[in-house]
Amino acid sequence: MIELKNITKIYGINTNNKVIALEDINLKIKEGELVVLRGASGSGKSTILSLIAALSKPSSGEVIVDNKRISKLQDNFASIYRRDNIGFVFQKYNLISTLSVKENIILPLVPLNLDVKDVEDKLSVVTKRFNIAHKENTIVRNLSGGEQQRVAIARANINNPKIILADEPTANLDEKLSLNFIDILKELKKLNKTIIIATHDPLFFGLDFVDRELKIHNGKIIS
Secondary structure (H helix, E strand, O other), X not given: OEEEEEEEEEEOOOOOOOEEEEEEEEEEEOOOOEEEEEOOOOXXXXXXXXXXXXXXXXXXXXXXXXXXXXXXXXXXXXXXXXXXXXXXXXXXXXXXXOOEHHHXXXXXXXXXXXXXXXXXXXXHHHHHHOOOHHHOOOEHHHOOHHHHHHHHXXXXXXXXXXXXXXXXXXXXXXXXXXXHHHHHHHHHHHOOOEEEEEEOOHXXXXXXXXXXXXXXXXXXXXX
């Protein structure tokens, strides 16, 4: 489903501060796989996620998703690709604190111009699935950390994407909430989502429902 072919990503390529984030990465991920990318901060994990999400482009090589080359997409087509295929759970959630839970979750639907019933139906599915329906009208800044995470996960799933990407999803959570997130991952895997987690949290290592763990070091896959 996802293939990275000979990927190199260099930041500041024509400057004195050139940084090689990824070097000659080759990776294939099957539909329905759950893959954990292990590695320290700055190892290149997040860069891999951003390339799969078409949030950035490789310096060389190709990113192929569902037999489509997405690494050269123009920005407007990249936005459509993300809308239709990607659910992204950010480290700091990227929620709008002054909006309600409902408003945050349905934001990805705005460009689709759906009728009210379709929006409500989609909202109902994800708020019930991720146990946040009782907080629909609460302003996000008044939620606990765990509740905000559930809002972020519900928003990432509102379009029923094929691919879920999570960048250090437990970095701001205590152990109990981190374990709750892992339980949610189990449920998402049962829905046959393709899931890629970038993390250095040891709670993710050795989980029996994870298909593969890949160690990233200095921009290379070393195991």
